[in-house]
Amino acid sequence: MVLANCRAQFTANDFDFVASVLSRQSNQRISLVELLSDPECRDEMLDHEALPKALLSREGQVAVSQQLYFYVLARTVLRRQGIEDRELADYIGALLWQFSSVQRMHSPHEKMPQQFHYIAEMLEALSKASAAEAFLIRVHIGNYALFLSGMFHAWIEKRQQRGAPDPSFYESVGRSSFKTAASHKLAYQLELAQVYALLAEGFRDTRLALNELAQTIWKSKDKPPFTL
Incomplete structure (x- = not known):
């Protein structure tokens, strides 16, 4: 994790x-x-x-x-x-x-065999997941939404013109996922409940910070190192 x-x-x-x-x-x-x-x-x-x-x-x-x-x-x-x-x-x-590792971006946990390329796939997997697996998937959805909307915001806006999810979708699903994860007992055991709660409350500000970082370390319109 x-x-x-x-x-x-x-x-x-x-x-x-x-x-x-x-x-x-x-x-x-x-x-x-x-x-x-x-x-x-x-x-x-x-x-x-x-x-x-x-x-x-x-x-x-x-x-x-x-x-x-x-x-x-x-x-x-x-x-x-x-x-x-x-x-x-x-x-x-x-x-x-x-997430600088492409393989890590698509896997909620090293012990879970699933490889996800879309948030829709992750949301669908929740219906069949155990409580522990659902927690890991929820966290991964939050991480994935924050990483994409933060480090590849311009790319998301460009894809939006072709009918792909817009930035508000990533913010909504990211905030709700971190909020749900924050209340799970595993979050407390991992000492991450407070971090998840802060991300749920401050998702947009965190995303804006990553937008600035992305503009600093690479071209703003770069696409993620994988294909969606």
Whole structure:
């Protein structure tokens, strides 16, 4: 599943990169011990405006993990939309990281054999799913709707002219899916109930943040790396 765990998977190279960039900004060496041992200090450092600039340069792209790359960029654009919750930024970073794999985009969970290419297929599958499977599918619908409408908004608007679902469809189905998932017992066990609730309430603002990110890292009219 997509979990809010980017920050838990940073590598030694990630910490070296952060320390190097911030040391140049403050004219003093940032202690790696601080980054590794103090979560609050780490989180404050990750909010520094120098990091997204460095990550969008050639230097950042070759030096760090996808987890650091997507977390910092997601955190940056979410804050511009007034979304300050770090767990939500961690979740969005993990979503972008995992959905960079086409296979992961079409599967709610590695233990589920179904491969979905349309939201309609996912909604239909709910009628035959067990309670646990329905939860996984609901979460996947929310993730899928947010990813497509956030990172490929211009492409969705273009397809709308040919009768495909418009952006409001993705927002509606995404919000309702996250809202349903937030109340499921598995959401509490996974410590994701609050994240899902925030996504249900703030789906549009999160989508707008991803729209900005998409315009930053690739051409706005690019289509997803798969065929619908």
